[in-house]
Amino acid sequence: MLITVPDRPRPGPRLAFRGWRARRPFWGGLLLALGGGEILLTEKASLKVVLHIGMQGLAGYLLPTLMVLLGLLILFNPSQRLFYSITGILLSLGSWLTSNLGGFFIGLLLGAVGSCLAFGWLPDQEPRVSRRKRRERERAEAHALTSEEAGTA
Template sequence: MSAESPGARERISHWRQSFRLWRWQRPFWAGLLTLLGGVPIIWIPYADPSLSQLSFRLATTTGSGSLIIGVLLFVLGLTLWFQPHSRVFSGVAAILLALVSLVVSNLGGLFVGFLLAMIGGAMAVSWVQSKERPADPAETGEVPGGPAPEEAPQEVGLAIVEPAPAGADDGQNGAHRDA
């Protein structure tokens, strides 16, 4: 191993910083919740759970509807990750699919998929990209995992307002002048 090649620790640190920056620029958690909301909606109608020798089926005649809703939620979650500019459409579509899953897919995957998709869709609609990007430790001179540099305190100026003498009216009723 040469002295110029980065070690595993530097590669992992670089990957984590790159992923953090990528995640910061899109509604990551909204996409993850929407994507995860599709899993129980797909799985529950096709599952064959059993307790000891007692087997019960949750499948309905609309198993294909559950499959379609689950796959669409999965695709909307990926869309939120890779096309963040379409977040409003994807969020509204996820909310509508979650509502439809209540009727079509065994109460929206026994309410688990419904809640995940609803929360993910709401987060997607309300997400706004920050104007400033997160500080890169290389630019600020921070050591990763080290203490944050202290910021200089900012002074806040206060204006002292004194009441105007009685009878000193500048044309506005009850207006006071700043000193």
């Protein structure tokens, strides 16, 4: 019985998820959706906890529901992230008036930070190299140049 070993290991679900996550503004969409979910949970809090400030009713449930929807759209349709993130920040700020001070500030902050992260995400960008690694690379290149010059002289 002959067992063949593949040249490289099969990608597992964790590696596949990492690749999927790298191609989209994952943390921005996730934080926006979590912010909307947190605001929805504060709408269901007991009456002793809930602050009745501003408009109540449909808008109090509509804005956080749209925040969750926009967070999911950012995750699954990243090509339209700019529109979704601008709409998400406006909804997050609007939840200040409609939904218990934006879910007691927590949902508002999660939504705002998530929208900003999604807005600032750039596709196909090279990973940043730390200053320390850049300096080490520059020193190695300078050392290689000086050793070449010394060898030719």
